[in-house]
Amino acid sequence: MAKRVAVILSGCGVYDGTEIHEASAVLVHLSRAGAKVQMFAPNADQMHVVNHCEGKPTEEKRNILQESARIARGDVADMAKLDVSAFDAVIIPGGFGVAKNLSDWAVKNKDCTVLPQLEKIIKAFHKAGKPLGMCCISPILAVKLLPGCEVTVGQDEECEKFPYAKTAGVLKEMGCKHVNKDVGEAHVDVKNKLVTTCAFMCNASFHQIFDGIGVLVKETLILA
Secondary structure, eight states, rough: OOOOOEEEEOOTTTTTTTHHHHHHHHHHHHHHHOOOEEEOSSSSOSSSSEETTTTEEEEEEHHHHEEEEHTTTTTTTEEGGGGGGGEEEEEEEESSHHHTSBOOHHHHHOOOOOOHHHHHHHHHHHTOOEEEEETTTTHHHHHHHHHHHHHHHHHHSSSSTTTTTHHHHHHHTTTOEOOOOOTOEEEEEEEETTEEEOOGOOOHHHHHHHHHHHHHHHHHHHHH
């Protein structure tokens, strides 16, 4: 029987929403594995809108659900309608939308809070023993909500290849175990049924990001 997977989006575009290439990689790998996918997003305004040519915020306002529909080709549901019992797993791609729209990590860092609606969903999947897959920066959600969990956001020593490695140190301060992994790998926290991969936390090529997310999808489906 095909696995049923919920994919949670946070907008459209790396600087203020879901990282598009990560979302696409997740969807392609799930499709190839024969999974049945439904995408979800919060029906709320983004924290802000960023001009992706300049990397600067604008005065414009956009809705997270409507922006996520660009990735979902229109087939995206309000996250408030996500019924955990209807799915075998959930995967959350990265992008600054995770840190701005699904949480306030971008502002409060380790003192952040997770969107209450999403907090309930993540805890419900965890309580039901259903796997969670998280790419790039999205493992911060698990670290905040699942004390003592194991994650990877790549490496914990900053270098040209891993320019955001300091994030690993912050996650350790929050009480998780960070496991160093390369871009083509994923870490599986068997106890918590949590699978993570660094994706664009690594300065890597598109095909390497794609392949690493493929490992995450494979391991998540195995746990399901």
